[in-house]
Amino acid sequence: MHSYHGKSDITFEAQGGCLKAWFIGSYGGPEVLKFGQATEPVAGDHDVLVEIKAASVNPIDIRVRKGQLKRLVKYSFPLVMGTDLAGIVIAKGAAVSRFQVGDAVYARPNRRRIGTFAERIAVHESEVALKPTSLSFEEAAAMPLVALTSLQAMVDLANIQPGQKVLIHAGAGGIGTFAVQLAKHLGAYVVATASKPKHALVLSLGANEVIDYQQQDFSQMLEDFDMVFDTLGGDTLLNSFRVLRQGGMVVSVAGPPDLILAREWPMPLYLRLGIRAISWKVRYVARKYQCGYRFMLMRPCGLQLAQISALIDAGVIRPVIDRIYPFERVNEAIAYAETGRASGKIIVSHQSEC
Helix, strand or coil, X not given: CCCEEECCCCCECCCCCCEEEEEECCCCCHHHEEEEEECCCCCCCCEEEEEEEEEEECHHHXXXXXXCCCCCEEECCCEECCCCEEEEEEEECXXXXXXXXXXXXXXXXXXXXXXXXXXXXXXXXXXEEECCCCCCHHHHHCCHHHHHHHHHHHHHHCCCCCCCEEEECCCCCHHHHHHHHHHHHCCCEEEEEECHHHHHXXXXXXXXXXXXXXXXXXXXXXXXXXXXXXXXXXXXXXXXXXXXXXXXXXXXXXXXXXXXHHHHCCCCHHXXXXXXXXXXXXXXXXXXXXXXXXXXXXXXXXXXXXXHHHHXXXXXXXXXXXXXXXXXXXXXXXXXXXXXXXXXEEEEECCCCC
């Protein structure tokens, strides 16, 4: 992994820009998100230029806006927001070999080059895959980040095998709705947490059991699990070690960074020491229960997205969409995401009449 000193692909102009985009000029609350004009992104030799038909909202969009990742990824302002996309290739760099103009694609650009809440974006071809043919652009835009996160957590890190037991927190959320389906496809016995009104949805996705986290304590009900997939952090993360077998693993996208991240990412010594300090408690609990802990930062990968496309077109996995907002209302879409009430993904469409 690398520590990115990223700049937006889009250069902002005070007057006369030709690209509409949602951007932030500084870190902060909802008020820093603005709608404005930008100049066109330019595709490099290994890039495709994509006309964005739809994007989706992810928790990381909110974390970026708040500045919660600023020590790991150094952005320049103004910064175009958005991390998932589906659209059509309208130009390509001289070295691009995998895609042609006119291809329908989807992608999660790397952290240096986010900016999918815009009309167009340049993306490295290695981060792009052909859109699943069975999905609309809005449905496809729901997939890249949650699909890659789930696949890399359960396959690359935890190596889930048939018959193993997996607990997925927030099974009705954006990541959870995908993770439940993927874990089931991998042959796992799947338990998820969700509020009571969302149990039917989570069961329909393949969960064997659903626990009402508002009324039940999962840590007192489960045991001998092979993996817990944590998207919540805090006490939920710490209590998750109680349900694991010896040698089991918690993979978290919401907990503190781990020491492996500190070793793999080039960073100053004070940041390494900071990660050691903020992760001491979770590392202590993991040692107490003789289990593993990994903090995961998803990596963009077009080849893995192609694998996901095959699963989707085979009917193994389906998108779960809560609401679709028009592009001009990205701010409302993010505000709804911040309520934490969504079941599945929140989509931003350039084609929506909502």
